[in-house]
Amino acid sequence: MGNKNISMAVIRRLPKYYRYLGELLEDDVQRISSKELSEIIGFTASQIRQDLNNFGGFGQQGYGYNVEALHAEIGKILGLDKPYNAILIGVGNLGQAITNYSGFRNSGFEIKALFDANPRMIGLKIRDLEILDSDTIEEYIKKHDIDIAIVCIPKNGAQELIDRIVGAGIKGIWNFAPIDLEVPKGIIVENVNLTESLFTLSYLMKETAENK
Protein backbone atom coordinates (compact mmCIF):
# COMPACT_ATOMS: atom_id res chain seq x y z
CA MET A 1 0.00 0.00 0.00
CA GLY A 2 1.34 3.45 -0.86
CA ASN A 3 1.17 5.93 1.99
CA LYS A 4 2.46 8.97 0.21
CA ASN A 5 -0.52 11.10 1.22
CA ILE A 6 -0.31 10.58 4.95
CA SER A 7 0.52 13.87 6.65
CA MET A 8 3.68 14.31 8.69
CA ALA A 9 1.49 15.04 11.76
CA VAL A 10 -0.05 11.56 11.44
CA ILE A 11 3.36 9.97 10.82
CA ARG A 12 4.66 11.58 14.04
CA ARG A 13 1.80 9.95 15.97
CA LEU A 14 2.31 6.47 14.49
CA PRO A 15 5.21 5.43 16.76
CA LYS A 16 2.98 6.13 19.74
CA TYR A 17 0.16 3.98 18.34
CA TYR A 18 2.68 1.27 17.56
CA ARG A 19 4.11 1.32 21.09
CA TYR A 20 0.73 1.22 22.86
CA LEU A 21 -0.61 -1.48 20.53
CA GLY A 22 2.55 -3.51 21.26
CA GLU A 23 1.86 -3.22 24.98
CA LEU A 24 -1.76 -4.32 24.45
CA LEU A 25 -0.52 -7.34 22.48
CA GLU A 26 1.81 -8.27 25.32
CA ASP A 27 -1.22 -8.18 27.62
CA ASP A 28 -3.09 -10.47 25.19
CA VAL A 29 -5.66 -7.82 24.27
CA GLN A 30 -7.08 -8.80 20.89
CA ARG A 31 -9.38 -5.94 20.09
CA ILE A 32 -9.93 -2.43 21.30
CA SER A 33 -12.36 0.40 20.55
CA SER A 34 -11.22 3.89 19.62
CA LYS A 35 -12.71 5.06 22.92
CA GLU A 36 -10.62 2.61 24.96
CA LEU A 37 -7.53 3.43 22.90
CA SER A 38 -8.22 7.10 23.52
CA GLU A 39 -8.22 6.52 27.28
CA ILE A 40 -4.82 4.85 27.04
CA ILE A 41 -3.08 7.07 24.49
CA GLY A 42 -4.64 10.40 25.35
CA PHE A 43 -5.66 11.40 21.80
CA THR A 44 -9.40 11.89 21.28
CA ALA A 45 -11.37 8.93 19.93
CA SER A 46 -12.23 10.91 16.80
CA GLN A 47 -8.56 11.76 16.22
CA ILE A 48 -7.73 8.07 16.51
CA ARG A 49 -10.48 7.06 14.06
CA GLN A 50 -9.35 9.74 11.64
CA ASP A 51 -5.68 8.73 11.91
CA LEU A 52 -6.31 5.01 11.55
CA ASN A 53 -8.74 5.49 8.66
CA ASN A 54 -5.65 6.32 6.63
CA PHE A 55 -4.69 2.67 6.66
CA GLY A 56 -7.82 0.89 5.53
CA GLY A 57 -10.58 -0.97 7.27
CA PHE A 58 -9.10 -2.00 10.55
CA GLY A 59 -11.88 -0.61 12.69
CA GLN A 60 -15.29 -2.24 12.48
CA GLN A 61 -18.43 -0.79 13.94
CA GLY A 62 -19.23 -2.58 17.18
CA TYR A 63 -16.00 -4.59 17.08
CA GLY A 64 -13.23 -2.06 17.44
CA TYR A 65 -9.72 -2.54 16.13
CA ASN A 66 -7.95 -5.84 15.72
CA VAL A 67 -4.86 -5.06 17.82
CA GLU A 68 -2.52 -7.54 16.14
CA ALA A 69 -3.46 -6.56 12.58
CA LEU A 70 -3.25 -2.85 13.32
CA HIS A 71 0.08 -3.25 15.12
CA ALA A 72 1.50 -5.21 12.17
CA GLU A 73 0.19 -2.71 9.62
CA ILE A 74 1.55 0.32 11.47
CA GLY A 75 4.85 -1.51 11.90
CA LYS A 76 4.93 -2.07 8.14
CA ILE A 77 4.13 1.58 7.44
CA LEU A 78 6.94 2.62 9.79
CA GLY A 79 9.32 0.22 8.03
CA LEU A 80 9.73 -1.86 11.19
CA ASP A 81 9.06 -5.15 9.40
CA LYS A 82 12.78 -5.29 8.52
CA PRO A 83 15.85 -5.01 10.74
CA TYR A 84 18.31 -2.11 10.50
CA ASN A 85 22.06 -2.12 10.93
CA ALA A 86 23.53 0.96 12.57
CA ILE A 87 26.90 2.36 13.53
CA LEU A 88 27.41 4.85 16.36
CA ILE A 89 29.93 7.66 16.13
CA GLY A 90 31.20 9.51 19.21
CA VAL A 91 31.34 7.11 22.14
CA GLY A 92 31.24 9.71 24.93
CA ASN A 93 28.62 10.06 27.65
CA LEU A 94 25.67 10.08 25.27
CA GLY A 95 27.07 7.51 22.83
CA GLN A 96 27.75 5.07 25.66
CA ALA A 97 24.26 5.51 27.09
CA ILE A 98 22.70 4.77 23.70
CA THR A 99 24.99 1.77 23.15
CA ASN A 100 24.10 0.39 26.57
CA TYR A 101 20.35 0.65 26.01
CA SER A 102 19.04 -2.71 24.83
CA GLY A 103 15.64 -1.40 23.72
CA PHE A 104 16.81 -0.31 20.28
CA ARG A 105 18.14 -3.75 19.45
CA ASN A 106 14.88 -5.30 20.65
CA SER A 107 13.04 -3.02 18.21
CA GLY A 108 15.18 -4.21 15.30
CA PHE A 109 17.90 -1.56 15.30
CA GLU A 110 21.26 -3.19 15.88
CA ILE A 111 24.43 -1.22 16.52
CA LYS A 112 27.12 -3.14 14.62
CA ALA A 113 30.15 -0.94 15.33
CA LEU A 114 31.29 2.04 17.41
CA PHE A 115 33.66 4.77 16.23
CA ASP A 116 35.55 7.53 17.99
CA ALA A 117 38.32 9.96 17.07
CA ASN A 118 39.99 9.91 20.49
CA PRO A 119 42.99 7.51 20.39
CA ARG A 120 42.49 6.76 24.10
CA MET A 121 39.01 5.40 23.38
CA ILE A 122 40.00 3.18 20.45
CA GLY A 123 40.19 -0.49 21.42
CA LEU A 124 38.00 -0.11 24.53
CA LYS A 125 34.80 -2.13 24.63
CA ILE A 126 31.21 -1.14 25.37
CA ARG A 127 29.04 -4.23 25.82
CA ASP A 128 30.55 -6.60 23.26
CA LEU A 129 31.56 -3.86 20.81
CA GLU A 130 35.09 -2.61 20.37
CA ILE A 131 35.52 1.11 19.69
CA LEU A 132 37.08 1.54 16.24
CA ASP A 133 39.12 4.42 14.85
CA SER A 134 36.81 6.87 13.10
CA ASP A 135 39.43 7.28 10.37
CA THR A 136 38.34 3.83 9.17
CA ILE A 137 34.65 4.62 9.08
CA GLU A 138 34.19 4.91 5.30
CA GLU A 139 35.96 1.60 4.75
CA TYR A 140 33.67 -0.06 7.33
CA ILE A 141 30.48 1.37 5.83
CA LYS A 142 31.48 0.25 2.34
CA LYS A 143 32.29 -3.30 3.51
CA HIS A 144 29.23 -3.81 5.72
CA ASP A 145 25.56 -3.44 5.13
CA ILE A 146 24.95 -0.33 7.27
CA ASP A 147 21.69 1.61 7.02
CA ILE A 148 21.89 4.15 9.82
CA ALA A 149 24.55 6.29 11.52
CA ILE A 150 23.88 7.44 15.07
CA VAL A 151 25.83 10.68 15.49
CA CYS A 152 26.84 11.58 19.05
CA ILE A 153 29.80 13.88 18.46
CA PRO A 154 29.91 17.60 19.28
CA LYS A 155 28.81 20.25 16.80
CA ASN A 156 32.40 20.91 15.72
CA GLY A 157 33.35 18.51 13.00
CA ALA A 158 29.83 17.09 12.65
CA GLN A 159 29.19 18.38 9.11
CA GLU A 160 32.58 17.07 7.85
CA LEU A 161 31.82 13.69 9.38
CA ILE A 162 28.36 13.62 7.77
CA ASP A 163 29.82 14.42 4.34
CA ARG A 164 32.21 11.49 4.73
CA ILE A 165 29.66 8.92 5.87
CA VAL A 166 27.08 10.00 3.31
CA GLY A 167 29.79 9.71 0.64
CA ALA A 168 30.42 6.16 1.87
CA GLY A 169 26.76 5.20 1.47
CA ILE A 170 24.86 5.99 4.70
CA LYS A 171 21.21 6.74 3.96
CA GLY A 172 19.79 7.59 7.38
CA ILE A 173 21.23 9.71 10.17
CA TRP A 174 19.97 9.82 13.74
CA ASN A 175 21.57 13.06 14.76
CA PHE A 176 22.15 14.13 18.35
CA ALA A 177 24.74 16.82 17.53
CA PRO A 178 23.23 20.28 18.04
CA ILE A 179 23.62 21.34 14.40
CA ASP A 180 21.38 21.55 11.34
CA LEU A 181 23.13 19.19 8.97
CA GLU A 182 23.23 19.66 5.24
CA VAL A 183 22.70 16.46 3.29
CA PRO A 184 22.00 15.62 -0.35
CA LYS A 185 18.46 14.79 -1.47
CA GLY A 186 17.42 11.28 -0.54
CA ILE A 187 19.40 11.20 2.72
CA ILE A 188 17.19 11.31 5.79
CA VAL A 189 18.22 13.12 8.96
CA GLU A 190 16.17 12.75 12.12
CA ASN A 191 17.34 15.22 14.75
CA VAL A 192 16.94 14.53 18.44
CA ASN A 193 17.34 17.39 20.84
CA LEU A 194 16.64 16.81 24.51
CA THR A 195 17.30 20.47 25.32
CA GLU A 196 14.49 21.57 23.01
CA SER A 197 12.19 19.14 24.79
CA LEU A 198 13.30 20.60 28.12
CA PHE A 199 12.53 24.13 26.85
CA THR A 200 9.03 22.96 25.92
CA LEU A 201 8.61 21.63 29.46
CA SER A 202 9.75 24.99 30.81
CA TYR A 203 7.24 26.84 28.61
CA LEU A 204 4.34 24.61 29.64
CA MET A 205 5.20 24.97 33.33
CA LYS A 206 5.41 28.75 32.97
CA GLU A 207 2.05 28.86 31.16
CA THR A 208 0.40 26.71 33.82
CA ALA A 209 1.76 28.88 36.64
CA GLU A 210 0.64 32.10 34.90
CA ASN A 211 -2.89 30.80 34.27
CA LYS A 212 -3.50 29.78 37.88
Ligand SMILES: NC(=O)c1ccc[n+]([C@@H]2O[C@H](COP(=O)([O-])OP(=O)(O)OC[C@H]3O[C@@H](n4cnc5c(N)ncnc54)[C@H](O)[C@@H]3O)[C@@H](O)[C@H]2O)c1
Ligand atom coordinates in the same frame (compact mmCIF):
# COMPACT_ATOMS: atom_id res chain seq x y z
N1 LIG B 1 20.55 15.95 21.15
C1 LIG B 1 20.49 15.71 22.44
O1 LIG B 1 19.44 15.55 23.00
C2 LIG B 1 21.78 15.68 23.18
C3 LIG B 1 21.86 15.27 24.51
C4 LIG B 1 23.12 15.22 25.11
C5 LIG B 1 24.24 15.60 24.38
N2 LIG B 1 24.09 16.02 23.10
C6 LIG B 1 25.21 16.40 22.24
O2 LIG B 1 25.86 15.20 21.89
C7 LIG B 1 27.24 15.46 21.74
C8 LIG B 1 28.02 14.50 22.61
O3 LIG B 1 27.76 14.72 23.99
P1 LIG B 1 28.52 13.92 25.10
O4 LIG B 1 28.09 14.41 26.42
O5 LIG B 1 28.42 12.44 24.80
O6 LIG B 1 30.03 14.40 24.80
P2 LIG B 1 31.38 13.65 25.12
O7 LIG B 1 32.44 14.69 25.05
O8 LIG B 1 31.27 12.82 26.35
O9 LIG B 1 31.56 12.64 23.88
C9 LIG B 1 31.82 13.03 22.57
C10 LIG B 1 32.66 11.93 21.93
O10 LIG B 1 32.77 12.21 20.53
C11 LIG B 1 34.11 11.98 20.12
N3 LIG B 1 34.34 12.79 18.91
C12 LIG B 1 34.46 14.13 18.83
N4 LIG B 1 34.61 14.51 17.54
C13 LIG B 1 34.61 13.37 16.80
C14 LIG B 1 34.70 13.08 15.41
N5 LIG B 1 34.81 14.06 14.50
N6 LIG B 1 34.64 11.82 15.00
C15 LIG B 1 34.49 10.82 15.89
N7 LIG B 1 34.39 11.00 17.23
C16 LIG B 1 34.43 12.27 17.68
C17 LIG B 1 34.95 12.39 21.33
O11 LIG B 1 36.22 11.80 21.28
C18 LIG B 1 34.09 11.86 22.47
O12 LIG B 1 34.40 10.54 22.82
C19 LIG B 1 27.42 16.93 22.11
O13 LIG B 1 27.40 17.68 20.92
C20 LIG B 1 26.21 17.27 22.90
O14 LIG B 1 25.86 18.63 22.76
C21 LIG B 1 22.90 16.06 22.50
